[in-house]
Amino acid sequence: MSDASESLGSVEQTSKRYYILEGVESGRLTAEGVLAASSLDFLQDTPKRRERWASIVEAGADLYRYEGEIPCNLWIMDETVLIKKSRPESFTEAYGVPISSRDEDVRSWANQLIDTYRAAATQLEPGDFSGATPSTEQ
Secondary structure (H helix, E strand, C coil), X not given: CCCHHHHHHHCCHHHHXXXXXXXXXHCCCCCEEEEEHHHHXXXXXXXXXXXXXXXXXXXXXXXXXXXXXXXXXXXXXXXXXXXXXXXCCXXXXXXXXXXXXXXXXXXXXXXXXXXXXXXXXXXXXXXXXHXXXXXXXC
16 A cells, blocks of 8 residues: 555544545455454444454454453554553543654564564454454464
């Protein structure tokens, strides 16, 4: 995707919620992420979010469930790393003010942190958003 970070930054807050889904569905964006178990539980209990995230996985995103807490949300898009609070709350409550960086050292750190959590996580399927326990295959 060409300059996804600038595109994401220019989208209105309410539209950002659908940016990932639209990007993955159209093939402009590949997405891979790790969710803390508490975040997945929150998504499962929120019908619109549950459906949207199941659709994101169905469209081809690779999401994983980590049994434990993750200290922050990391998004890596093109050359930009976004770091934000990690709490299972409404979008506006949990979002906070993100830290954005294009520094190579920050991007390397973010990739290593994501890899560490992903290695200890279970890959999610679209049906895992219904509230069923994800399979233990990795």
